[in-house]
Amino acid sequence: MNTSNPFSPDLQPAKSLVQHHYAAMAAATPETIADVLAQTLHPKCHWYGMHPFYEQVGPNAIAETFWAPFLRAFSNVQRREDVFFAGLNEIDGFEGRWTCSMGHLMGLFDAPFLNIPATRKMAFLRYAEFNKVEKGQITQSALFVDLMHLMIQAGVNPLRAPQTGQHLVQPGPMTHDGLLHAPQDARESVKTLNLINTMIGSIDHANAASKPPTPQDELAENWHNDMIWWGPAGIGATYTIDRYIEQHQQPFRTGLSGRAFNGHLCRMAEGSYGAFFGWPNLTLTNDNGFIGVPANTNRADMRVVDVYRRSEDKLAENWIFIDMLHFLKMQGVDVLEELAS
Known part of the structure; x- marks a missing residue:
């Protein structure tokens, strides 16, 4: 399989929109998160979430399913982003513009989340998120979070065998150059x-x-x-x-x-x-x-x-x-x- 799209797309509007979206989310509360999402997400935005969240449609459903419960459990949340970039989606013939954000959502784990007991200490929810931007709105979004890692931080070990590798708080790139806010070659x-x-x-x-x-x-x-x-x-x-x-x-x-x-x-x-x-x-x-x-x-x-x-x-x-x-x-x-x- 070989890819050769020689043109240089303008990805900056998509990046700016998503970064503005993240900035607005940083000030959101469980009560306001649905309205904050509605500022940027299309009314029929299709959201892909992991178990037990699954697929949702629209800002209200997305907020009710994941973000409001998360913000009720975690206070003073920071998005500690290690990687951010955008690109044209090869799967649809390089038509769709998507962004990718990866890092940790860090906060004080003050109330239970999905029956995971609160610690009242710092906790890191490792995440990767993809957003498709069309005509100034996010029309598709996928959020992957490492819930098993959160359980381990809370002293709950769901594993039935030792890990074959070693899971820590996963750092960003060794080169510290993963935030691609500027245009790239x-x-x-x-x-x-x-x-x-x-x-x-x-x-x-x-x-x-x-x-x-x-x-x-x-x-x-x-x-x-x-x-x-x-x-x-x-x-x-x-x-x-x-x-x-x-x-x-x-x-x-x-x-x-x-x-x-x-x-x-x-x-x-x-x-x-x-x-x-x-x-x-x-x-x-x-x-x-x-x-x-x-x-x-x-x-x-x-x-x-x-x-x-x-x-x-x-x-x-x-x-x-x-x-x-x-x-x-x-x-x-x-x-x-x-x-x-």
Whole structure:
């Protein structure tokens, strides 16, 4: 798969609109958040949220489902943004303009949230958000949050096995250059998107090959040796190609089978950064046990976000968000229900 959009789109209006939207949200309360959202979101904005929020339509439903409960639980919230960029969506033929924001929503965890007990201490809700901008409004939005990481901060461990990696408060890019408020060189954006697509293709080629390359050889084609894979709670982060293979790729490929790729809703890049998300990206079967859940025959979906940083001609960092609670629930494990009991 090769991408070559040589033109330079004007992404600045979309960026400005979303940053203005975030600034307005910073002053919102549980009582005013619906009105704040209505200033920027289209009345029929389609919102994709993780379990238990799911898909919602319109500012009122989005506010009632996620933002008002979140703001009742967290006070003095700060959006601590590490990555922000915009791009044209490859999936719709480079027609749609989207932004990607990633970081943490930090606040004082003062009241229970989804049966997760309050701590009255600082807490970090790791997030990635995509917004599609059309004619001065946000018409589609997707918000991924790492709820399992929030549980761990609150002293509730929903995991049924030790993480194969290490989950901490995931930092932003090592280069500290992830906030792309200014226009970027379109040629660099094309390089990043081409590399992401090549990497996706290499996975499919390795899976289909009669004599597959070694995992090290497969990864070395597109990744720096000192790559960092910032995985979600339940799996954790891992550093260098060899440790990534040991601590994530091998457990993932050993535990799960029947991988079906369902595609993406958005895939884009700007400058040295790129990202995609799907709904769902993958459908798999846990036939050998994975993250402590026993083997079963259920087909389960993974809704996934990948955010990438390219360094020269290879990928250097990759932040991952997975709707783990939905993936587990499809296998009969309802983590939020267990917290309520």
